[in-house]
Amino acid sequence: xxxxxxxxxxxxxxxxxxxxxxxxxxxxxxxxxxxxxxxxxxxxxxxxxxxxxxxxxxxxxxxxxxxxxxxxxxxxxxxxxxxxxxxxxxxxxxxxxxxxxxxxxxxxxxxxxxxxxxxxxxxxxxxxxxxxxxxxxxxxxxxxxxxxxxxxxxxxxxxxxxxxxxxxxxxxxxxxxxxxxxxxxxxxxxxxxxxxxxxxxxxxxxxxxxxxxxxxxxxxxxxxxx
Numbered sequence: 013x014x015x016x017x018x019x020x021x022x023x024x025x026x027x028x029x030x031x032x033x034x035x036x037x038x039x040x041x042x043x044x045x046x047x048x049x050x051x052x053x054x055x056x057x058x059x060x061x062x063x064x065x066x067x068x069x070x071x072x073x074x075x076x077x078x079x080x081x082x083x084x085x086x087x088x089x090x091x092x093x094x095x096x097x098x099x100x101x102x103x104x105x106x107x108x109x110x111x112x113x114x115x116x117x118x119x120x121x122x123x124x125x126x127x128x129x130x131x132x133x134x135x136x137x138x139x140x141x142x143x144x145x146x147x148x149x150x151x152x153x154x155x156x157x158x159x160x161x162x163x164x165x166x167x168x169x170x171x172x173x174x175x176x177x178x179x180x181x182x183x184x185x186x187x188x189x190x191x192x193x194x195x196x197x198x199x200x201x202x203x204x205x206x207x208x209x210x211x212x213x214x215x216x217x218x219x220x221x222x223x224x225x226x227x228x229x230x231x232x233x234x235x236x237x238x
Contacts, residue, residue: 013033034069087144089142092134160204
């Protein structure tokens with residue numbers, strides 16, 4: 013049995029370790045796990061006010077770890093009715109269950125459940141500013157790219173422009189195309205995509221020149237029957 017027991021905050025007379033073994037702190041008596049009708053385990057523990065409450069072993073362990081972490085600096089998020097909290101590292105968790113929410117968009121957002129069938133997406137940076145007054149430097153930079161098919165080649169300042177351009181041509185939704193471009197797919201349908209680390213000098217001039225040259229070459233191929 014591992015001796016990494018932590019006190020359960022709602023029932024300070026009990027403690028639980030990483031193996032989810034729960035015991036009475038004074039007597040050392042190990043509690044027996046019960047099973048609900050679905051077969052899921054739970055402990056029945058008496059609070060200080062003598063009320064008994066039942067929760068899963070994982071719930072008690074999460075609550076104990078959260079209470080023991082004096083450096084967590086978790087602060088409730090007012091705009092989410094104080095049902096969720098966030099620390100200065102940008103970790104968001106449920107206040108009641110202590111379950112940490114998974115991040116999306118490369119760790120920039122979290123999906124918040126407001127009700128049984130309603131979810132919203134919130135930026136980590138906005139939540140940090142609200143709860144801790146901490147500003148995250150935004151390092152997003154547009155990614156210019158070329159889209160080329162046959163004799164046509166087009167330049168775009170960012171991936172959003174490219175997605176709007178390709179949507180009616182490859183019969184895919186704008187969102188799907190943004191995902192493909194975001195993961196830097198080299199080709200989408202008949203279009204070859206070239207991603208640039210920075211925009212070429214005088215991009216507007218080069219765009220017009222490239223598009224004009226592409227149209228000229230395409231017209232010449234049609235005249236020659238190619």
